[in-house]
Amino acid sequence: MQTIHAAADAIKRKEITPTQLVEQCLTAIERWEKHVHAWVFVDADYARGEAKRLEADLARGFYRGPLHGMPIGVKDIYDVYDWPTACGSKLWANSISRQDAAVVASLREAGAIFLGKTVTTQYASFDPPVTKNPWNLAHTPGGSSSGSAAAVATGMCLAALGSQTGGSITRPASYCGIAGCKPTYGLLPLDGIMPLAHSMDHPGPMAHNATDLAILLRGMCDGWAPNDSINFVEKAAVPVSRPRFGRLRQLFDENADDTTRDMMDEIVHRFAEDGASVEEFALPAAFSDVVRRHRIVMAVEAAQYHEPRFRRHPEDYSPRISQLLKEGLDCPASEYARTKQHQQELTQAMGLSIYGDLVLLCPATTCPAPLADTTGDPAFNSPWSYTGLPTISLQTGYFVDGLPLAIQLVAGPNREDVLFSTAAWCEKRLAATPLQPPYPEK
Amino acid sequence: MQTIHAAADAIKRKEITPTQLVEQCLTAIERWEKHVHAWVFVDADYARGEAKRLEADLARGFYRGPLHGMPIGVKDIYDVYDWPTACGSKLWANSISRQDAAVVASLREAGAIFLGKTVTTQYASFDPPVTKNPWNLAHTPGGSSSGSAAAVATGMCLAALGSQTGGSITRPASYCGIAGCKPTYGLLPLDGIMPLAHSMDHPGPMAHNATDLAILLRGMCDGWAPNDSINFVEKAAVPVSRPRFGRLRQLFDENADDTTRDMMDEIVHRFAEDGASVEEFALPAAFSDVVRRHRIVMAVEAAQYHEPRFRRHPEDYSPRISQLLKEGLDCPASEYARTKQHQQELTQAMGLSIYGDLVLLCPATTCPAPLADTTGDPAFNSPWSYTGLPTISLQTGYFVDGLPLAIQLVAGPNREDVLFSTAAWCEKRLAATPLQPPYPEK
Numbered sequence: 029m030q031t032i033h034a035a036a037d038a039i040k041r042k043e044i045t046p047t048q049l050v051e052q053c054l055t056a057i058e059r060w061e062k063h064v065h066a067w068v069f070v071d072a073d074y075a076r077g078e079a080k081r082l083e084a085d086l087a088r089g090f091y092r093g094p095l096h097g098m099p100i101g102v103k104d105i106y107d108v109y110d111w112p113t114a115c116g117s118k119l120w121a122n123s124i125s126r127q128d129a130a131v132v133a134s135l136r137e138a139g140a141i142f143l144g145k146t147v148t149t150q151y152a153s154f155d156p157p158v159t160k161n162p163w164n165l166a167h168t169p170g171g172s173s174s175g176s177a178a179a180v181a182t183g184m185c186l187a188a189l190g191s192q193t194g195g196s197i198t199r200p201a202s203y204c205g206i207a208g209c210k211p212t213y214g215l216l217p218l219d220g221i222m223p224l225a226h227s228m229d230h231p232g233p234m235a236h237n238a239t240d241l242a243i244l245l246r247g248m249c250d251g252w253a254p255n256d257s258i259n260f261v262e263k264a265a266v267p268v269s270r271p272r273f274g275r276l277r278q279l280f281d282e283n284a285d286d287t288t289r290d291m292m293d294e295i296v297h298r299f300a301e302d303g304a305s306v307e308e309f310a311l312p313a314a315f316s317d318v319v320r321r322h323r324i325v326m327a328v329e330a331a332q333y334h335e336p337r338f339r340r341h342p343e344d345y346s347p348r349i350s351q352l353l354k355e356g357l358d359c360p361a362s363e364y365a366r367t368k369q370h371q372q373e374l375t376q377a378m379g380l381s382i383y384g385d386l387v388l389l390c391p392a393t394t395c396p397a398p399l400a401d402t403t404g405d406p407a408f409n410s411p412w413s414y415t416g417l418p419t420i421s422l423q424t425g426y427f428v429d430g431l432p433l434a435i436q437l438v439a440g441p442n443r444e445d446v447l448f449s450t451a452a453w454c455e456k457r458l459a460a461t462p463l464q465p466p467y468p469e470k
Numbered sequence: 471m472q473t474i475h476a477a478a479d480a481i482k483r484k485e486i487t488p489t490q491l492v493e494q495c496l497t498a499i500e501r502w503e504k505h506v507h508a509w510v511f512v513d514a515d516y517a518r519g520e521a522k523r524l525e526a527d528l529a530r531g532f533y534r535g536p537l538h539g540m541p542i543g544v545k546d547i548y549d550v551y552d553w554p555t556a557c558g559s560k561l562w563a564n565s566i567s568r569q570d571a572a573v574v575a576s577l578r579e580a581g582a583i584f585l586g587k588t589v590t591t592q593y594a595s596f597d598p599p600v601t602k603n604p605w606n607l608a609h610t611p612g613g614s615s616s617g618s619a620a621a622v623a624t625g626m627c628l629a630a631l632g633s634q635t636g637g638s639i640t641r642p643a644s645y646c647g648i649a650g651c652k653p654t655y656g657l658l659p660l661d662g663i664m665p666l667a668h669s670m671d672h673p674g675p676m677a678h679n680a681t682d683l684a685i686l687l688r689g690m691c692d693g694w695a696p697n698d699s700i701n702f703v704e705k706a707a708v709p710v711s712r713p714r715f716g717r718l719r720q721l722f723d724e725n726a727d728d729t730t731r732d733m734m735d736e737i738v739h740r741f742a743e744d745g746a747s748v749e750e751f752a753l754p755a756a757f758s759d760v761v762r763r764h765r766i767v768m769a770v771e772a773a774q775y776h777e778p779r780f781r782r783h784p785e786d787y788s789p790r791i792s793q794l795l796k797e798g799l800d801c802p803a804s805e806y807a808r809t810k811q812h813q814q815e816l817t818q819a820m821g822l823s824i825y826g827d828l829v830l831l832c833p834a835t836t837c838p839a840p841l842a843d844t845t846g847d848p849a850f851n852s853p854w855s856y857t858g859l860p861t862i863s864l865q866t867g868y869f870v871d872g873l874p875l876a877i878q879l880v881a882g883p884n885r886e887d888v889l890f891s892t893a894a895w896c897e898k899r900l901a902a903t904p905l906q907p908p909y910p911e912k
Contacts, residue, residue, distance in 0.1 A: 110779050113568075121564075122565065123565045
């Protein structure tokens, strides 16, 4: 399994070409896609053409940076010029985009090659998708960025774009044994991305490790980031000398299953032995209400966007998103207002209490990937979507019945610098190389 | 034929309801559409639903302003939530929009009712559309805002959205006997509108007179205009006391046909008799090159946008847009750079020479609507698209063989205030009421 970081080195040393990278991915797709169903479509002709174009750039000495020639997958809620953006909707199946989404345009400029569109749960919500978990086809890959996670895990692309409103990056990344980053709310522009809940929608990268996440995030925000002097790539390459962790309990201890809690204890122990400072982090009292309140914001804001379509085309909405929209339509404005106030106050309180280079630490999910009739529980992720704090999830090398477990790091607002250098430190203590799911036996 | 101004008065006095306005338009569609083919589609159910919703607003005392309940047409290059934006492309026929274009969202907020999408020439270029001129079905309605012009002229909607890169608002408005406004470049946001040539693309309103243009333009730029203290509606209602015209010769005298030149002479004579100051306006020498240079900018910028699609789907491009794109692809960058310099210098020179409340005056088109194998000559309009100066075209009451003739006013950059108050003055001296095309005989 190849990382972007390694592939970029090989490109620079002329040991591999963009065409070879694309062909490697197409071979993996040939092998895996029939089991995993990660793609809405793959546009091999287009990808091969882009590879040729980017090779011509290299031949005349124009190197665009570490994403030059990297084949990536794009979640099917992002607009890509001349490709449809279906978002899991039947009525949108032929909705061809006239423009790239802002972050897609930025990645294109950086030399990324888009292989195709990856499966999203319908409207980036909770209805189980066709995609299967490559570690065990009976289990969910998580949602909503289901296809992106499964495609990266199986080497069908080197990295992929996901998005998160509840736990839609962290959860599938963790269930599939890869890494995910949900940056600070507002770091990346939402233009050209289907909204689910505007105040909590986060675009973000999914890849094999923190370095690759940094390269992709940098490519997504070039030209957009409020402070583009923050070089995530450099930060990710240089581990912090002595990380400072705030361990999260309460909600997290209560909801994690036994194996996940044991994994967390072991990792904390190992990190402390390796010189990290680990303190208990006391969550604000308002935190206890966050999962319920998150649901209210998501329901009302999703209904704000979908209402006219939902009334006209109810047949184009699956059961769980329909239920969410009904909740949103029935919610009194005063309840939403109270919740927005709670969201604002909690966001402020969290921002104040995660001072300096502190990074919060918790399991990325409550348990390993459950069976495929659900997309899993976002309880450990939605608090960070709700408060906009940046997160990275990392595979740990721990497994339960062949399914991987992951940890989650959370930094203060706009502290992607601390987040990435701490993630780099952690990675050296965890699984060193990308995990590879076993090929399903006949 | 009803104006928005009159209909808005009737709504306020409760003499008419939004539902009645919608039904009037649907009746006109029933009567005219089979001859004129102005619509890509009409969404009667949606429009009726919106009318009910806006009536409920009125019933609880929420009046949104003069666009409240006004049925309008939307050129099929603007995104409207839940409707396809085909731009005349077969491949985009089912490209349903997930968001309103920025100006569409603004009009929706102002209470406008969208009746459907109006026919555009393919990609807003020059290939003749299916739409016919309601004054003579053998003739062109002009392009590219063909459907918008024909629909307003026949009362199938009260006003419509057009767009202009060459002469695509002014020309069809003039050929169809209605009024058009191309505002200053940059006044209105282009988000959610198909690009043709980014540095010359202008959204703009098409309606029966200057007052209606002002109401619509105001509705399009609320929340967007750099200086929203400019109240176009008030300006349009108050004619300037003594207008100052700069009469345009050269290009305009040379290219106008005899009847159009005679019409212009008569009108200038009449305006002077009524107290207007009319001076000859000496165009900068660089102006003589503007039509050729405009074509270069349009070709290169259109190719910049369309190139990847044009290479992949050449079958989705009609002959004239194909020719334009080939020109753009073949144009050396140095030639485009020279032209952009020319565009910048001419724009600066024009801005300096149209000082104070001066308004330039010329025919809106070289001749009345030609036969339908062309969309007509944009030579009198493209200079203002090229330099970004705001224009209004007005029907005059002059006809040639049953086809209407129009004049064009051009103001200094961002001088929509002067433009509208001068247009109001002119209108009192020209046809006082909307012109009505005779119904085609069997």
